[in-house]
Amino acid sequence: MERFATTLEMNMSKRKTLFDYMSPAQKSAMYINGKQLPTWHSICTEKTGVARPGKTARDRANKIRRML
Numbered sequence: 001m002e003r004f005a006t007t008l009e010m011n012m013s014k015r016k017t018l019f020d021y022m023s024p025a026q027k028s029a030m031y032i033n034g035k036q037l038p039t040w041h042s043i044c045t046e047k048t049g050v051a052r053p054g055k056t057a058r059d060r061a062n063k064i065r066r067m068l
Contacts, residue, residue, distance in 0.1 A: 021054035021061070 018039050019027055029047045030037050037043050045051050 016058070018054045018058060021057040023053070026050070026053040 019030070019036070022030070026048045030039070030044070030053075037047065039053075041051055044053050
């Protein structure tokens with residue numbers, strides 16, 4: 001069981017997050033005092049002006065990966 005937990009932890013650390021797909025301007029808007037804000041709809045809209053920063057790019061990348 002411990003080996004499974006270790007493997008799961010390794011996969012979680014390698015998994016891309018929504019921030020990996022955001023533009024540099026969107027990333028900087030989502031940080032305040034060095035702390036990363038949650039990617040809630042209301043916060044994203046308020047800080048970046050976009051309701052889905054990075055999500056469309058993530059969905060597009062995942063779709064391409066599934067096609068390969």
